[in-house]
Amino acid sequence: MNQKNIATLVDVARRSGVSTATVSRFINTPEKVNKKTRDKVERAISELGYVPNFGARVMAAKRTNTIGAVIPTMENAIFARGLQAFQEGLHDHGFTLLVASSSYNPDIEEEQIRSLVARGADGLLLIGHDRNLKILEFLERHQIPTVAAWSLNPHSRIPSVGFDNLTAMRQIVDAALDYGHRHIGVISAHTKNNDRARERLNAVRLTLHERSVSPENLSIIETDYGVDEGSAAFEELIAQHPSLTAVICGNDVLAVGALKRARELDIRVPDQISITGFDDIEIGQVAFPSLSTVHVPHRAMGSAAAELLAKMITNSAPYRSVELHTSLVLRESLGPARTSVKS
Amino acid sequence: MNQKNIATLVDVARRSGVSTATVSRFINTPEKVNKKTRDKVERAISELGYVPNFGARVMAAKRTNTIGAVIPTMENAIFARGLQAFQEGLHDHGFTLLVASSSYNPDIEEEQIRSLVARGADGLLLIGHDRNLKILEFLERHQIPTVAAWSLNPHSRIPSVGFDNLTAMRQIVDAALDYGHRHIGVISAHTKNNDRARERLNAVRLTLHERSVSPENLSIIETDYGVDEGSAAFEELIAQHPSLTAVICGNDVLAVGALKRARELDIRVPDQISITGFDDIEIGQVAFPSLSTVHVPHRAMGSAAAELLAKMITNSAPYRSVELHTSLVLRESLGPARTSVKS
DNA sequence: TGTGGGTGTGTAAGCGCTTACATTTACTGG
DNA sequence: CCAGTAAATGTAAGCGCTTACACACCCACA
Numbered sequence: 001m002n003q004k005n006i007a008t009l010v011d012v013a014r015r016s017g018v019s020t021a022t023v024s025r026f027i028n029t030p031e032k033v034n035k036k037t038r039d040k041v042e043r044a045i046s047e048l049g050y051v052p053n054f055g056a057r058v059m060a061a062k063r064t065n066t067i068g069a070v071i072p073t074m075e076n077a078i079f080a081r082g083l084q085a086f087q088e089g090l091h092d093h094g095f096t097l098l099v100a101s102s103s104y105n106p107d108i109e110e111e112q113i114r115s116l117v118a119r120g121a122d123g124l125l126l127i128g129h130d131r132n133l134k135i136l137e138f139l140e141r142h143q144i145p146t147v148a149a150w151s152l153n154p155h156s157r158i159p160s161v162g163f164d165n166l167t168a169m170r171q172i173v174d175a176a177l178d179y180g181h182r183h184i185g186v187i188s189a190h191t192k193n194n195d196r197a198r199e200r201l202n203a204v205r206l207t208l209h210e211r212s213v214s215p216e217n218l219s220i221i222e223t224d225y226g227v228d229e230g231s232a233a234f235e236e237l238i239a240q241h242p243s244l245t246a247v248i249c250g251n252d253v254l255a256v257g258a259l260k261r262a263r264e265l266d267i268r269v270p271d272q273i274s275i276t277g278f279d280d281i282e283i284g285q286v287a288f289p290s291l292s293t294v295h296v297p298h299r300a301m302g303s304a305a306a307e308l309l310a311k312m313i314t315n316s317a318p319y320r321s322v323e324l325h326t327s328l329v330l331r332e333s334l335g336p337a338r339t340s341v342k343s
Numbered sequence: 344m345n346q347k348n349i350a351t352l353v354d355v356a357r358r359s360g361v362s363t364a365t366v367s368r369f370i371n372t373p374e375k376v377n378k379k380t381r382d383k384v385e386r387a388i389s390e391l392g393y394v395p396n397f398g399a400r401v402m403a404a405k406r407t408n409t410i411g412a413v414i415p416t417m418e419n420a421i422f423a424r425g426l427q428a429f430q431e432g433l434h435d436h437g438f439t440l441l442v443a444s445s446s447y448n449p450d451i452e453e454e455q456i457r458s459l460v461a462r463g464a465d466g467l468l469l470i471g472h473d474r475n476l477k478i479l480e481f482l483e484r485h486q487i488p489t490v491a492a493w494s495l496n497p498h499s500r501i502p503s504v505g506f507d508n509l510t511a512m513r514q515i516v517d518a519a520l521d522y523g524h525r526h527i528g529v530i531s532a533h534t535k536n537n538d539r540a541r542e543r544l545n546a547v548r549l550t551l552h553e554r555s556v557s558p559e560n561l562s563i564i565e566t567d568y569g570v571d572e573g574s575a576a577f578e579e580l581i582a583q584h585p586s587l588t589a590v591i592c593g594n595d596v597l598a599v600g601a602l603k604r605a606r607e608l609d610i611r612v613p614d615q616i617s618i619t620g621f622d623d624i625e626i627g628q629v630a631f632p633s634l635s636t637v638h639v640p641h642r643a644m645g646s647a648a649a650e651l652l653a654k655m656i657t658n659s660a661p662y663r664s665v666e667l668h669t670s671l672v673l674r675e676s677l678g679p680a681r682t683s684v685k686s
Numbered sequence: 687t688g689t690g691g692g693t694g695t696g697t698a699a700g701c702g703c704t705t706a707c708a709t710t711t712a713c714t715g716g
Numbered sequence: 717c718c719a720g721t722a723a724a725t726g727t728a729a730g731c732g733c734t735t736a737c738a739c740a741c742c743c744a745c746a
C-alpha cells in the first residue's frame with residue numbers, strides 16, 4: 001500500500017500468495033487462470049478493495065478502450081441525444097466515452113483533442129469539419145481513428161457520419177418559397193469555424209438565387225447560440241425589415257427564441273410571419289405554435305458514428321463516410337406568406 | 344519513437360541535447376529552466392509534435408488535475424447548464440472536467456465512479472445522495488474529495504452543494520393550494536434511487552397534510568424522464584381522475600409534456616387545469632402557456648460546486664455544504680382552481 | 687519409463703514520465 | 717585566486733501495470 005492507502009496489484013499478489021502476473025491475468029483473461037487460484041485472487045481483491053490503476057494499465061498495455069468526443073457545448077440539447085446514442089453504441093463494443101466541450105472555440109477544441117489523445121483515447125468523435133491542418137496532422141501522426149459528425153464532407157481526410165447541411169436546409173427553404181415567401185430573414189449561428197452554419201446559410205442564398213429571388217430580399221443576422229439570442233435577433237430583424245414574411249433560423253433554439261419574441265410582440269405566427277427551425281429537438285414540439293423544422297436523425301447518427309469508429313479502431317479497416325438523410329417536419333409555424341406587406 | 348510513431352520525452356531530450364529531467368522541467372516548471380535551454384527544448388517539442396503521455400505522467404506524479412462528474416443523463420437540459428458552469432469554474436482552477444453518464448442506473452453509476460477514480464480523478468461531482476454504502480466507502484478509502492449537487496443532505500458523509508428539494512417543492516405546492524386547488528395530481532420522476540424526486544414528492548404529501556387536504560385528493564404517477572412520458576402520464580391522470588384541477592410535475596420536462604398533451608386534448612391551461620414544473624429550464628419559458636415553476640440556480644450551483652471541490656482538493660480543508668435557494672416563478676400555467684368539477 | 691504437449695505460474699523487462707539527489711557551472715566577495 | 721553559494725542540469729530510481737519467455741507440472745500415449 002502506498003501513502004494514499006490504495007491497494008496495488010502487488011498487494012493483491014502478496015495477499016493471495018501468487019505472482020503479479022497471475023493477478024494481472026485474473027483481471028484481463030480470467031479463463032487462463034485456474035479456478036482455485038481465481039477464487040483466492042478474487043477474495044484478496046475484494047478484501048483490499050483493489051481497483052487497477054488506469055494510467056499504469058494504459059502505459060503497459062497501450063490500449064484504453066476509451067474514446068473521446070469533443071462537442072461545441074454541453075449547454076444545449078442538439079448534441080445530447082446523438083451523444084447518448086453514441087455512448088450506448090460504444091458501450092456495446094466495450095468502449096467508454098469521455099466527453100469534453102470546446103465552447104465553440106477552436107483553440108479550446110484543439111486543447112481538448114490533445115488532452116484526450118494524451119489520455120490515450122483510442123478514437124475521437126468531432127463535430128463538423130472546420131479545423132486547421134495542424135490538428136489534423138497531429139491526429140494522423142498519432143494514428144487516432146477519428147470521425148466527424150453532424151456534417152458531411154467527402155473531401156475531408158476525416159470520414160463523416162452525418163448529413164449534407166446544404167441539401168437539408170434547402171428542403172425547408174424550398175418549402176418556404178413554395179408558400180409564397182419572397183422576403184426572407186435568416187437568423188444564423190456564427191458561420192466562422194462552423195461548417196454546419198455556413199452550409200445552411202449557403203443553402204438559403206443558393207435556393208433564392210435558383211428561384212430568382214433577389215438577394216436584396218434576403219436579410220441575415222448571425223448571432224450566438226441561445227433562446228434569448230434568437231429573440232433579440234428576431235426583433236432586430238423585423239424592426240429593420242418590416243417587409244419580411246418568413247424568418248428561417250439556423251437551428252431550433254434560435255427559432256424558438258424568435259417564436260417567443262413574436263408572441264411577446266403580438267405578432268401572429270404563421271399568419272403574419274412564418275418561422276422555421278433546424279434540428280427537430282423537443283423544444284420545437286412544445287413551443288407554440290409548434291415549429292416547422294428539418295428533422296435530423298440524431299440517434300441514428302450517434303449509433304452510426306459508434307459503429308464506424310469501433311470498426312476503424314478494431315479492424316483498422318478501410319472506412320467510408322456514412323450519409324444520413326434529413327426530412328422536413330411541417331408543423332404550425334410555417335404558413336403562406338401574407339399578401340399585404342403591412343399586417 | 345515507438346511503433347506508433349509517437350515522440351516521447353526521451354526523443355525530445357535526445358533531439359535537444361538535454362536530459363529527460365530538463366525536458367520534464369520545461370513542461371512542468373519552465374521558470375526553472377534557462378532561457379537558452381528552454382528555446383532548444385521548445386523547438387524540439389514542436390518539431391516532433393510531442394505530447395506528454397498522460398498515463399505516464401499520472402503514474403509518476405500522482406496528480407491528474409482532472410475531476411470527474413457522473414450525471415444521470417446527458418439527454419436533457421437539466422444538468423447541462425449547471426455542468427457548464429461547473430466546468431468553467433474548474434477551468435479557472437486549472438482542472439479538466441470529464442463527464443460520464445449513468446442512465447439513472449446505480450450500477451452504471453458505480454462503474455463510472457470506479458472508472459473515473461481508476462483514471463486518477465482528483466475529485467468527483469455526483470448528483471444527489473442516493474447511493475449505497477459500498478461506493479461511499481470506496482471513495483473514502485481512496486480519499487477522493489467528492490461533492491453531491493442538486494440536493495442537500497446534512498447527514499450524508501458527502502458534502503452537498505444544492506438546495507433543499509423538499510422546501511423548494513413546497514413553495515409551488517403552497518402556491519397551488521393558495522389558488523384554491525384541492526384535487527391535485529402529481530407526475531413524478533421515479534423515486535427509487537432518486538432523492539430529489541422523492542423529496543419533491545414528499546413535499547406534496549406533507550404540504551397537503553399540513554393544510555388539511557385529504558390524501559384521497561392526491562393522485563400520483565411515477566414515470567420515466569421525457570416530454571412524451573409527461574404527456575402520457577398527464578392523459579392517464581386526468582382520465583382516471585377527472586376532478587383534478589392541478590397537476591404538479593416533478594420537473595419541467597414532464598410538465599411541458601403535460602402542457603403539450605393538454606393542448607392536444609383541447610384542455611385549457613390554466614382555466615380548466617393548472618400545471619406546474621420544477622427546475623426552470625428554457626423549455627418552460629417557450630412552452631405555451633408558459634410554465635409556472637420553481638427556479639433552480641443552476642449556474643450558481645455549478646460554480647459553487649467547482650469552488651468547493653477545488654478547495655477540498657488543494658487544501659484538504661474542512662469543508663461545509665453550500666445551500667442555495669430556489670424561488671417561485673409564476674408564469675401562465677398556474678391559475679385559480681375552476682369551481683365546478685366538470686369543465 | 688520416456689516423450690510430447692497442454693496448462694498454469696512465475697520472473698523480470700519495460701511502458702513514459704517525475705523528482706530526490708548528485709553534480710556541474712557561474713558568480714560573489716574576501 | 718579560491719571558498720562559498722545559488723542556479724542549472726544530469727542521473728537514476730521508481731510509479732503500477734502487462735506480457736514475452738521460461739519453467740514446472742500433469743497426463744496421455746507409445
